[in-house]
Amino acid sequence: MFSPLIDELMSSLRCLPGVGPKSAQRMALHLLERDRVGAERLARSLHKAIEGVGRCRRCRTLTEQELCGICRNERRDPGLLCVVETPADVLAIEQAGTYQGKYFVLLGHLSPIDGVGPEDIGIDQLLQLLQQEPVTEVILATNPTVEGEATAFYISERAKNLNVTVSRIAHGVPLGGELEFIDGGTLAHAFSSRRSL
Amino acid sequence: MFSPLIDELMSSLRCLPGVGPKSAQRMALHLLERDRVGAERLARSLHKAIEGVGRCRRCRTLTEQELCGICRNERRDPGLLCVVETPADVLAIEQAGTYQGKYFVLLGHLSPIDGVGPEDIGIDQLLQLLQQEPVTEVILATNPTVEGEATAFYISERAKNLNVTVSRIAHGVPLGGELEFIDGGTLAHAFSSRRSL
Structure with missing residues (x-):
């Protein structure tokens, strides 16, 4: 419908989670019409992150260093x-x-x-x-x-x-949650894991 | 919180319309953990679209050619x-x-x-x-x-x-719309622009 490059951009944006055809179209047109600087920056960040980010050798989280910040923190x-x-x-x-x-x-x-x-x-x-x-x-x-x-x-x-x-970790009713809206499985768990006061 | 490259990617993703900090985090981690091919493709598409897409000389729409497909269509x-x-x-x-x-x-x-x-x-x-x-x-x-x-x-x-x-173009009640849920301005317009049958 649009030109090949715009169509390709729309289909590439679909790789983002939660982005369907309508959102992809909106994003592509927004970037091209109004935020080319942001789009260029996004392209660069994506490229750098893909090249640079690997896994922490110790804890396997994502990091661009051999050991992540938390593993290095003494x-x-x-x-x-x-x-x-x-x-x-x-x-x-x-x-x-x-x-x-x-x-x-x-x-x-x-x-x-x-x-x-x-x-x-x-x-x-x-x-x-x-x-x-x-x-x-x-x-x-x-x-x-x-x-x-x-x-x-x-x-x-x-x-x-x-x-x-x-x-x-403990499972039960979350803080601020109202019992009325908590699912049965969670409530059953909250009862079976009750603590004496 | 994460490493600089991941933080930078998250903040770059914020340039997309409708993407807040939580979505940006989800997108960045999804791309890095599960879809690096898609992310690389997105980076390339963005770059190519920014470089290539301009405005149609005649109708001003976005296109990578001098005249868009519709203007060229005889x-x-x-x-x-x-x-x-x-x-x-x-x-x-x-x-x-x-x-x-x-x-x-x-x-x-x-x-x-x-x-x-x-x-x-x-x-x-x-x-x-x-x-x-x-x-x-x-x-x-x-x-x-x-x-x-x-x-x-x-x-x-x-x-x-x-x-x-x-x-x-005509303004009025959209097809499939229920009168009950149409705003007052649209209804007023639909009445004042009524046509005799």
Whole structure:
């Protein structure tokens, strides 16, 4: 409909999550009509990030250095290791601001149906790290989904003989949530995990 | 929080319309974790589009050639000229599929408060085109906003002495719309522009 270059730009924008044909058209025309400087900057940033960003050698999160900022930070508690599924989870926990230990990022979860096994999510590297570093507690913070729970269970089984405490983050009613709008599974979990006061 | 290159990518993605900090983070991590091929392709498409895409010499729409596909198409009726605000409007009308004439794209609308005058939206070029080409009717299809209406009125005044019919697209209740949910202004317009059957 438009010229080939504009059509190509629209179809390339579709690789962004949550961007359908209408949004892609709006984005392409916005960039070309009103923000060519921003578009050029975006092209450069994309290129540089793809070239430069790899995985942290220790925790597997995304970084352009060999070790990410958190792994290099000597003020973080080396005795605590939090296992999460994605770099976005690291960011969410960091923004909460209370956790002072280190991380290990699986970059996925066990999912036999998609052909994702323990070797794909770095379980061997995780176990090796538990043996080499002075870790006393592994906190499993995978998502509370079927796959996330299965992954947490698998890791806890494998870590049993390694002389570390394995814990799972608590699940229950979120702060500020109203009971009326909480799903049944969460409520059931909140009751079964109740604590005496 | 992340490494500099990832932070830079996130902030660059903010130039896209409708993308806030959370979406930008999601997009950046998605591209780096799961779709580096798509990201590289997007960077290339952006670069090529910025370099290659300019304005059509005749109708001012976005194109990488001197004349856009519609202006070059000799089967389009040269007697009809539709004036729209943006290239996206051209696309919307083309998708409706009934209009067979040509276009003129203002790339904006009159807006004295933002310092946008007639020279910024190519009014002189439009009037020149009306004199040089065998146009018999100008269809004003600017948006039904205050600025769009003012722009349509201004063009109709300037085109009066040029021996062309000037018309405005109809405004009223959209097809498939339910009266209950139509705003008062549109309803008032639909009543005042009623046609006898």
